[in-house]
Amino acid sequence: MAHIRWGILGAAKFAAQHMGPALHAAEGGSLAALATRDPGKADPFRAIAPDLAVHSDYDALLNDPAIDAVYIPLPNSMHVDWTLKALQAGKHVLTEKPVAMKADEIDSLIAARDAAGKLAAEAYMIVFHPQWQHTRDLVFSGQIGQLRHVEGMFCFNNADEPGNIRNQADLGGGAMRDIGVYVIGSTRFVAGCEPQQVSARIRWESGFDVFTDISARFPGFTYSACVSTRLNPYQTMTFHGDAGSVQLTAPFNGPVFGDAAVILRRAGQPDSVARFNGARQYDLQVAAFNRSALTGAAYPCPLEFSRGTQAMMDAAFADAVALD
Template sequence: MADVRWGILGASNFAAQHMGPALHAAAGGSLEALATRSPEKADRFKDIAPNLKVHESYDALIADPGVDAVYIPLPNTLHVDWTLKALEAGKHVLTEKPVAMQADEIDTLIKARDQSGKLAAEAYMIVFHPQWHHVRDLIAKGAIGTLQHVQGMFCFNNGDQPENIRNQADLGGGAMRDIGVYVIGSTRFVTGAEPTEVSARIRWESGFDVFSDISARFGSVTYSACVSTRLNPYQSMTFHGSLGSIHLTAPFNGPVFGDTCVILRRAGHDESVARFNGARQYDLQVAAFNQSATTGVAYPCPLEFSKGTQVMMDAAFENAQSLD
């Protein structure tokens, strides 16, 4: 099958720094087009793909017969509409997280995906990172005994950037939707369980959450996690079992954050450290998407998985108590 020819809607910094290079470098595809009304913003993408075709509108890009798949890094509130438009135009679609603002919107996307015969998915890259498969395998084989508690944290501080879309309520900003998907989705991926008894304590600022303390149960496993866009950068995930623990030092964007290590600690055993600094999770994600789009093999992270994470976020918001 021919390689997947990618187009990007919008010249976001994240697309230029991470996903643009991955779309062009990953096996089975190449970056061919970009939609932006600012020619100067296209220059960074032309450094990635010198023959890049630049469209002045999103509609023009999704109508381009030279584009097979569309990557959508637009503000959160625009994700559903443009995913649907791209599917209707006969394109495969990879949309940034969160793919929707509410779980029922994902049902609409699933229906459109199935009717189109094209692949549509959320850009949830961590499930393609080998460290997460390593953690899931360790827990499945009982390396820490019976899993009893999961503890997570992901935060950074963008309080000095009022223009940032993550600080704009009308664009779907806030900590939960931007980074809560990671502490939630990773736990669902590892345990294979869905949460109950979901609650949260949230600090609000101008209509969006800047600190969310989330609690839940995954079967018999208790869960506690915090996400914030007003704290010093930090991230970790720890899985506590009856016989040991597993700690991830850079669970979500290592080695940008730091050394990507999975540390296994068990009483009576030497500490075991597995390092994953060489893994390129964005490339792995795109390569898997390309393979599924061209061969029809099942995509490892379908919209149905994304809906489960959104269901938990919806419940956290619904059951939240304000900290202010």
């Protein structure tokens, strides 16, 4: 049976811990190659795939005829260029979020994707998690009545890691680009619509945001969320309706953060709790990508969806008020 042979550009820690195992385990594909200038960094990847081919530079991997698809976990500022290069080399491409720094950059990716006839997408794994599909079903089926307000929060504290790429403005660091995609994209996924007005309050540090408070108005409901890389770890999303609410207790990386539960609350009724701790969202994402790449079936999270999330982030940055 045909399958996708994956290569990874760069020996990122996240790739070694999460996406490398997923690329090798997910149905329809396997991890076959890594590009890194430091051979020692290949060891964790060889533990996943003992027959791994190791290239000393990114271009060599892109020119490897044995590789069908490339996963790109490079710093944010490098995503667009290397996604374009991978498509031009005839590879399918899965690029870490955010796939671009501006919405209009994604237009060039869409054009290159279509010209190459290959699949290109942002690695936005949460839409493949059953807790988010369940949440969307609850909202769309009217279980909470009319959706009126969405609130969310996603925080962690990496203040003691000055070398982290998330703390480097020139590499596209900051809270919004790293985790704002989650509180924004998840709302768009569940509600199925785009914001009409967006504003933000931002605390800046050395040219990147470390706290961003986002407000927005969507058709029929309001929105409020904040992200931070300077607060104690915390994450939650709640969708409030006029007849009930849905809360996700570990919406973005459960059960690592905690119990991946979806709680439906309605007046006069006991809470209904659905738990999804067994779901492996990275595996599910890669399996879906493999299916689409192999069969030509529509990919559930295309670049057009990612463009909408980036457009909302762009709007928040454009209308931001600086906090002391």
